[in-house]
Amino acid sequence: MFTDKSILITGGTGSLGKALTNYILDNYPTIKRLVIFSRDEQKQYQMALDYPHDQYPMIRFFIGDVRDKERLIRAMKGIDYVIHAAAMKHVPIAEYNPDECIKTNVYGAQNVIDACFMTGVERVVALSTDKACAPINLYGATKLTSDKLFIAANNIKGDNPIRFSVVRYGNVMGSNGSVIPFFLSRKATGILPITDPQMTRFNISLIGGVEMVMHALQHAWGGELFVPKIPSYRIMDVAEAIGPDCEKPFVGIRPGEKIHEEMITSSDSYFTYDLGKYYAILPATHKWKLEDFIQEFGATKVKEGFQYNSGENTEWESVESMRKLIQEHVDTSFHI
Structure with missing residues (x-):
């Protein structure tokens, strides 16, 4: 489906x-x-x-901000598929600069939607976060709002064949600003500060996140919010994996942080289906038949009251598995 197609990645x-x-x-x-x-x-x-142009003539670099709808419209001319990855994502910074976070994550999301409608884009996948599930911080609240905007966009498309979907996952291993690169940078100091010893997080590799985006781009019918089945880790295990000889003082959680993250709440369970590798939270209203969706993907409804959070997960990374994953996905020079 990608032959002779044009793709745009915001936050590329x-x-x-x-x-x-x-x-x-x-x-x-x-x-x-x-x-x-x-x-x-x-x-x-x-x-x-x-990516030098002589080797990659298909790639283009386009300066622009999702806050600027006119620039988005210009960039999206001739584009078939859009992956919306641009966001202001640092929780403490968003707490201190709430208006800036809203401008990018909410108004920017609506600008992307409007630009897609105006330029003939066929499919759109927006990236979400576990922090958008039952949010307690502004970043999570803005991403939940963004999710709602993209899902609701399917209701106003009329005869336009465009499809909007969302992917939601946990901490991407090795991504900028995440805990693993932070601990690796602090290892030489002999001190790894721990927010709370009980803290847990979902864990997904960069390639796992990429594969999920591509799955949604190829298979979404419009309105689904995809959630991967992934393991959790304990923050103390990550610290032990990286710096077993380091001091690990407890410094307290930062503004807006949770002890455990959620990706599906019990309230979501009424609309959640198990697709095998992923869960899908389906929209309350959709333009396709639920029976057809279930048959196409072999989907099964989860039990009412089902919830999916990092603290009650059934799959866990160990200290040893985290060391191996860090070497494979984050830092090849990391000593196991």
């Missing part, structure tokens, strides 16, 4: 954007165009060095 110079770029170019060399849309010129310059 971020960790997941770069992983998506590499995956798409490796697996779909017959694409027509891949547009990297982001606002950081230095990151674009550095990324362009890895």
